[in-house]
Amino acid sequence: MRPNALGTTIAGLVAVAGLAAGSVATAGTSFAATAPTAQTATAAQAAALAGTQNFGLTTAEAKNVQEFLADYWGYTGAIDGQLGTNSWKAFQRCLAKYWGYTGDIDGDPGPNTIKALQRLLKADYGYTGDIDGIAGSGTRAAFKRFAA
Structure with missing residues (x-):
């Protein structure tokens, strides 16, 4: 067993x-x-x-931009401080009307959008660099002044 x-x-x-x-x-x-x-x-x-491109803006500064876009350029998205496709579409409408943007209203903040933005920033917000479509430090600093 x-x-x-x-x-x-x-x-x-x-x-x-x-x-x-x-x-x-x-x-x-x-x-x-x-x-x-x-x-x-x-x-x-x-x-x-x-999908968000704030170019160095804080959330509060980006909210200021979105409020401007909502007031004047048909932005209907959330005021959340994230500059996404719909924010940039609204901004492109502004840039197309006044600052020489000729591209599609597609919400892509590519070089042509940046060139038009640089023209705006050069006129009123202390941007002194080239209109080159590159969101370098000078563009970002002027964009912060715009958003303040």
């Missing part, structure tokens, strides 16, 4: 070890499942930030 008892004990230990391993494997899987969710959330945040 001893060999049978030993066999039963070994079989029981193997079963317990298998259950424990399964629990550990399941626990590892449950923890691993949260990683893609965290990565997805991080990717979504990065995409949202990529």
